[in-house]
Amino acid sequence: MNSSTTRNQTSIELGDTVPTVTITREFDAPVAHLFRAWTDGDLVARWMGPRSQTMHIERYDCTTGGAWRWWSSGEDGVEHHFYGSFHDVRRNDRLVQTFSYEGFPDSVALEILHLEALDGGRCRLTSVSVGASVEGRDAMVASGMERGVVEGYQKLDTLLAGG
């Protein structure tokens, strides 16, 4: 594989015995730009989720102790609602939040996102998501998580390229 095919690819790894999903992704943008794209709800609405869905932000108070709520809709008219809390928000460094899909109201994941600067004004995102059981984690993955993550980050590339 040459670097043109691996550059900025999304890696998704499932913990073997631990109910984690670890996502690693590099971006051609400084940490500060990525942090802003994650913490400004108007920007989040422009990139999060798969291409087939439109994002609607109801609440996005991205501060330590704040909370969020958004929903997505596709051409089929079906709405999917999600909500969570922001446990810890550290500028250009770390974002810890909870995540639930209302379709599975008892499922919940804790997501720990870390940003680090790379040479050349680039950065790397590492996200570790953990739930209470491997079964719950596997249900989340089976629901189409990978497509949403991969396409969302491609939309984020476009947003970041536009400054």
Added chain:
Amino acid sequence: MNSSTTRNQTSIELGDTVPTVTITREFDAPVAHLFRAWTDGDLVARWMGPRSQTMHIERYDCTTGGAWRWWSSGEDGVEHHFYGSFHDVRRNDRLVQTFSYEGFPDSVALEILHLEALDGGRCRLTSVSVGASVEGRDAMVASGMERGVVEGYQKLDTLLAGG
């Protein structure tokens, strides 16, 4: 063992390969009383934590999307600060929150607490706490978690017995 020695004992189990702490405890009180003792900050201050510590509630907005912050102090004058968010609060049923100790600022746990009614006006609490790694979970346990939990629930027994 006769029932007088096992009644209302605290069970703490660590996941073998999964970074969980599962706590089970019965109480001689209805679910509604236990729920109130968990969700009213003034009451929480009267029972949470080990006997050696005094609790100080800074913030306790126990609603879905709310947050909390408290600290404890002992005779040695040392303060221990903690904070988290309330992800999901369902009356007399379920409480999902995050938990960090500022002494280990990068550690965080997700705690899923479930209440169920038992015969005779009693109830059972089950709490599953999960972190991102077995190492982090073990550090939390080693810091004296068990004593704080067991003594806290004994103080809660006393509080509930007083109505």
